[in-house]
Amino acid sequence: MRKILLIFMVLGVVLSGCASKDISPGPSELDVMIGQMVMVGFRGLEVKGENPVVRDIRDSHIGGIVLFSKDCALNSTVRNIAGPAQLAKLTSDLQGYSDIPLFIAVDQEGGIIKRLTGEMGFPETPSAAELGNSGDVHAALRAGQVIGRTLKSVGINMDFAPVVDVNRNAANPVIAALQRSFSDDPRIVSRFAESFIDGLHSEGVLSCLKHFPGHGSSRGDSHLGFTDVTDSWNPDELYPFSKIISDGKADMVMTAHIFNARLDRKKPATLSRKVIHGLLRRKMGFEGIIVTDDMQMKAVSGEYGFKEGIYRAVKAGADILLFGNNLIYEPGLGSKAVANLKKLVREGKITERRIRTSYERIMRAKTEMLSAASRS
Structure with missing residues (x-):
């Protein structure tokens, strides 16, 4: 309850400050606003005071953990x-170190792509491809409910799912090969994705559409480097994003590299203001959080570097x-990202x-998330 009250108070101060030209945030307010824009991964099955991620949370006010x-x-x-x-x-321990509630996220799509596995004692669900091929849209709802209930039970409030990429290339190494797309038909993708999202929402878990503006036709893997879809991409790959956004079911959208x-x-899309x-904000009308x-991933870090990548993504x-801190591990990476963003300001x-x-969007989402949690 203390955190619910706190987030309402902070959001009220920020919004009132934004409405008045005579009020500008001091350095501490700016530090918090910048920190909330960073989500980072870390090593450890437990966290104690000496873990670098604790310093990221306490000192740099990072807003999210993956x-x-x-x-x-x-x-x-x-x-x-x-x-x-x-x-x-x-x-629970991670949340205890933060004054503002953290987004705690995981990739739990179902099928091959899952972080909470049956071997660990968690229920498993079908892949997007299996759900789409079944033709049973209610199965997608049930999968979302199972995942949402599982995540909520262990304190995870955000799922980096569903994938709404259209299955345009059967040889795609990161989408088709891993059974992550519901269908090669964008309308089927949108229907199954919306049912999956309804399942997550029924348990109070936020969703995230990925990967905008469509990764389904790629031949390469943006984890490894430059990935060009110019010749293979089709505009109808935007349809699932547009439909879900217009139906008011999109909490967040993840950009593709x-x-x-x-x-x-x-x-690349992540660094493109166009x-x-x-496209996403003005033409498609998305008002939620873009992550x-x-x-x-090498498509950004290998081409632009750390600070330049941050600059271009925020300007876009x-x-x-999001810094997974997993492909390459760097203690204190969250604080490093915050420091670079402060320097750019x-x-x-x-x-x-x-x-x-960006801070106001994040705080609104956190306020709504906590309000829903307090009612459940």
Whole structure:
């Protein structure tokens, strides 16, 4: 209850400040606003005061945590998740270090892509491809309900799902090969995705559509480097995003690191103002939170570097910068991201107003999330 009251108070102060030209945030307010725009991963099945992520939360005010079951950098099956009791304690401890409630996120799509596995004692659900092929839209609802109930029981409030990429390329190594798309028909994708989202929402868990503006036709893997879909992408890949947004069911949208010269001749989607602000915000009318795909993926980090990637993503319109801290592990990465964002503001490259805009979106979502939790 204390955190619910706190978030309402903070949001009220920020919004009233935004309405008055005579009130501008002091450094501490700016620090908090910047911190809330960062989501980071970390190592550990438990957290104590010496864990770098605790300092990220306490000192840099980071707003979100992403959890993994495997440590890619170490090629290890031990990362953040071992079982229900352990995970519930971990998320509770993480929340205890933060004055503003954290978004705690995980990729729990079903099928192959899951962080909470049956071996760990969690219920499993079918993949998107299996659900779509079944033709049973109610099965997608049940899958969303099972996942939502499972995540809620262990303190996870955000699912990086569903994937609404259209299955345009059967040889796609990151979508089709992993059974992550509901269908090659964008209308079927949207129907099954909406049912899945309804299931998550019934348990009070936020959803995230991915990967905008469509990763289904790619031949490459943006984890590994530059991925161009210019010749393979079709405009109807936008349909699931547009339909779900217009139906008011999209909590968040995750950008893809794909390059599409038909939408922007110079930049990949995550770093493109034409794609994020022009297409997703203005043309499609999305008013919720835009989160980047992992900023450590080579399609961004390998082409632009750390600070430049942050600068371009925020200028393009991203609200939350996601750093999985798993492909490469760096202690204190959340604080490093916050420090670079602060420096960009001090240098005048990013305005305080731009930071505040994202902060208000984040705080509204957190307020609504806590309000729903208090009623359940």
